[in-house]
Amino acid sequence: MTQYLLLFIGGLAAGFINTLASSGSAVSLPIFLFLGFSPHVANATNRLNVLAAACSSAIVFAHQGKIDWGHAPHVLAPTVSGAVFGALLADWLPNRALRWVIILAVVMSLILVLAGTKRFLRAPQREYLTFGWPQMGLLFLVGIWAG
C-alpha cells in the first residue's frame, strides 16, 4: 500500500514539475529504483508518466488556446526522429562514448543559457531544423542514459 502511495505521489510531483519546467524525472526515477526496479525498467516505465503528464498538460494548454499548432510539426518531426535515432545509437555506442556525448550536451546547455541572457529573435525555420535535429538526437541519448 505504501508503495502504491509512493508511486502516486511521485507521479503527482513529477507531473507538476515536468509541466512547469522540466526534470520531473529527477523525482520519479529514484522512486522506481528505490522500489527495486532495474535502471532499464525504471527508465522505460518512467516514460508512461511523462506521456500521461504531457497529454494532461497539452489538454489544458489547448483548452486555453495557447498551443502554436502551426509549428507543432516542426518541433515533433526532429524530436521524434531524433528520439528513435538516439535509441538506436545508444545500443550501438559503447558506454564510454555515451558518457562523452552526455558531458558535451550538458556543457552545450550551459553555453545556451549564458548566450540566452540576450534572447535571440525568432530564427528562420530552416535554421532551427538544421540546429534541432542533431540536438534532439542528443536529447534522447541523454534520456536513455538517465536510466
Next chain:
Amino acid sequence: MIVLDSYTYLLLTLMLAVGYDLVGANTLKAIAGIGVSCAAIVLFADRAEVAWFAGGLMSLGGVAGAWVGAKLAASERSKVWVFRLLVITIVGEIVRMVWR
C-alpha cells in the same frame, strides 16, 4: 544515475534558439513529450522493459500533477519561478558532474 532531463534541453532550444517565450515553449514541450514518449514506449515495450502496473499508477498522479502545473504555467507570476527552477536544475547538474 540521473542526468539533466532531455526536456530541459528542449525547453532551452525552443526559447533560446527558436525564440518562444516560456509559456509558448512549455506548450510545445508538452506536444513533443507526447510524440517522444510514445516512440520511446513502443521501443521499450518491444524489449519488455515497461512495468505497466507501476507506471500506470504513477501516471494517475502524473495526470493530476500536470493538470495543476499547466493551470499555473500560464500565469505571468509563475514565469520568474519557472526560470529560477530551470537555472537551479542546470547549475545543480553541472556542480554534480564536476563533483564526480
